Structures are given as structure tokens and as C-alpha cells.
Amino acid sequence: MSQFIPTGMIRFMTFEINSAYLAAEGLLEPLLQELEGITDIHDQLVLSSQPAKQSYWAQNIWRNPKIIQIDSINDAARKLRSLHRNWCLYSHTLHRRAKLILDKLPPVSSSPMSFPVSLSTTQLGSFTLLDENTLLASPECSSAFPNGKPLFVEDRNGPPNRAYLKLYEALTIAGTTPQPGEFCIDVGGSPGGWAWVINQCGADVLSIDRSPLSLSMQNKKGVTFQKRDAFKLLPGEFENQHVDWLFSDIICYPEKLYDWILEWVESGICKNFICTIKFKGEPDLSIADKF
Known part of the structure; x- marks a missing residue:
């Protein structure tokens, strides 16, 4: 049959x-x-x-x-x-x-x-x-x-660019956010999309970049800015200050970012890290594995 x-x-x-x-x-x-x-x-x-x-x-x-x-x-x-x-x-x-x-x-x-x-x-x-x-x-x-694919209610008036949505996603996956009274460092921060999110959470943020923050971010309470090379910002500068979060959305080679972040991790000064990894040309996933 x-x-x-x-x-x-x-x-x-x-x-x-x-x-x-x-x-x-x-x-x-x-x-x-x-x-x-x-x-x-x-x-x-x-x-x-x-x-x-x-x-x-x-x-x-x-x-x-x-x-x-x-x-x-x-x-x-x-x-x-x-x-x-x-x-x-x-x-x-x-x-x-x-x-x-x-x-x-x-x-x-x-x-x-x-x-x-x-x-x-x-x-x-x-x-x-x-x-x-x-x-x-x-x-x-x-x-x-x-x-x-995460979809968030967008704020079209507050943040200076759309980069804030990346941090929305990362913090949502992490299941936690910066808290009022915490101190955060944001490198590669211009024009201030991530600093805007951190500030909205109620935490203080030091933003580091070679380019300035937007005018709207420069005047926000709890936001400070330093124009400098982010990779020269080292844990030793914060020996007497606790860093709760270190954020990086900087454009650089992943190997350079890894070496810099590793120094911060090994210092024990900071407990929370969120970084984006940006590849140029053919990606080397072995460096991503290290993160």
C-alpha cells in the first residue's frame, strides 16, 4: 500500500x-x-x-x-x-x-x-x-x-544623536542601569548620546572625547567633559575615587580597546563595563572572543 x-x-x-x-x-x-x-x-x-x-x-x-x-x-x-x-x-x-x-x-x-x-x-x-x-x-x-530586534520608544528631542538606542539595548540586556549617586566614565562620548542616557538614569558622568559634546549636553547638571585622548585616561587617575561604570563607544582598533579595558579591569577600580567593538575591513573574531 x-x-x-x-x-x-x-x-x-x-x-x-x-x-x-x-x-x-x-x-x-x-x-x-x-x-x-x-x-x-x-x-x-x-x-x-x-x-x-x-x-x-x-x-x-x-x-x-x-x-x-x-x-x-x-x-x-x-x-x-x-x-x-x-x-x-x-x-x-x-x-x-x-x-x-x-x-x-x-x-x-x-x-x-x-x-x-x-x-x-x-x-x-x-x-x-x-x-x-x-x-x-x-x-x-x-x-x-x-x-x-529591540524596539524602544524614541526620544526625538532630548538626545543629541541616535547612539542612545544602542545603550538602551545594552542596559536592557544587562538588566541593570546606572543609579543616582553613581559615577560613570563615557569615552568616545561626543556628541553625547550615551552621556544623555546615563544622565537620565540619575548618575554623574565624565565624558571623554577629542570632539566636544553638543551644546545641550554641555549645560546638563551631572555631566562633565574633558577634551583628550581616551586611551591616556588610566585607572591611576582615580585611585581615590570609585568608578561605578565605564562605557566605551569609541572608534578604534579592537586590539587597542582590549588592552586599555584590560588595564581597567585588572585595576579593580571599576565594576561595570559596556563597550562596543568596531571592525575595519575583515573582522578578526579572535579578538572579540577575548572580550
Whole structure:
């Protein structure tokens, strides 16, 4: 007796999918170079036969994806609910059908968040349609943000540039913020986007850069500025003062930043660090591993 197997099922039975990686915008190519065992690519979503691993170029990692055959929209929603409660849709094809499935699931807010915000402790799963009758779904993902992309309520009047959104994201992931009465150092601070966030949190901030802060930041209480080379700012200058946070959004070679940050870490003067790493040309991920 012959048995009918959907063509989509035949396709996905030919290989295992043990992890999936959603590339950050514009970073699909470096993500592909970083991964092994790639079996398929669906727009920005890269499927792999290898177990999930840390990735620098993925904004969300699907750690335990499962292929699920479905008969209908209701069947898809039922099977997803049996696996997990909270789901986020990554839609790359069959958008209407995918949205109808999402609408059958418990609602998950996609509204911009007001900073500061505490992330939900409930895991946010991700799913997508591979074809009309095949779901790929992972109850466990690396990011608490829908599709790994945070959305914040933007302040279009206060901060001098949009760099403040990067610090919103970093502090939200860290689960803590500078507190009133704390002292922070912000290097590479011009024109003052990060200093603005720190100041809004109620902490005092010393901003270091070769270029000045914006006029709006220069007059803020609790914000001081020094025009100087950030890498000549050393822990020895603060032997009699506790530094609660050191922030760096400076443009420099990662190796130089690492050596400078390491000196601060080893000094024991500062307990919290948030740094961005900026690559020029072909990235050397071995230096990122050191951080």
C-alpha cells in the first residue's frame, strides 16, 4: 500500500536542522562565513545541521528548531501551543498564512518599549513557514526581543544623536542601569548620546572625547567633559575615587580597546563595563572572543 508524503516533507527529511540563525540586517554574508553545516537559507534565516553555538553576526539564535507538519492554520496554532506559549513570527514567505497562524496564538506585545524596561523571564519562541504545510519552530531562542530586534520608544528631542538606542539595548540586556549617586566614565562620548542616557538614569558622568559634546549636553547638571585622548585616561587617575561604570563607544582598533579595558579591569577600580567593538575591513573574531 503506497503512502502519500507531502513534497515539502520529502525535502526537509533529507537533512537535520539542529539550529537556525537570524542574521542582523546587512550581516548575512559574515554570518554565513561564521557557521558550519548550513543546509538552507530563507531570506535572513540560516538553517544548520550543527548544534547551536554562539554567533557574533546573528541577532537571534534558534537553539532547538523542530520541523512540524500542519494540515491547516488551526492545526498549526494547536501544535505550536502544545510546545510553548509565547511565539514570535519570522515571516519570509506565505505572509498571510503565517500571520493567520500568529493570530491564533496568545498575543505577545510588539509595541516599542519605554526605557528602562525589565525583560520578561518567559522564553520567547520563534517560528516560520517553510512551505504551506511545514513549520519550523524553536521554543528556545537566544534573544528576548522579537526576532532579536529591540524596539524602544524614541526620544526625538532630548538626545543629541541616535547612539542612545544602542545603550538602551545594552542596559536592557544587562538588566541593570546606572543609579543616582553613581559615577560613570563615557569615552568616545561626543556628541553625547550615551552621556544623555546615563544622565537620565540619575548618575554623574565624565565624558571623554577629542570632539566636544553638543551644546545641550554641555549645560546638563551631572555631566562633565574633558577634551583628550581616551586611551591616556588610566585607572591611576582615580585611585581615590570609585568608578561605578565605564562605557566605551569609541572608534578604534579592537586590539587597542582590549588592552586599555584590560588595564581597567585588572585595576579593580571599576565594576561595570559596556563597550562596543568596531571592525575595519575583515573582522578578526579572535579578538572579540577575548572580550
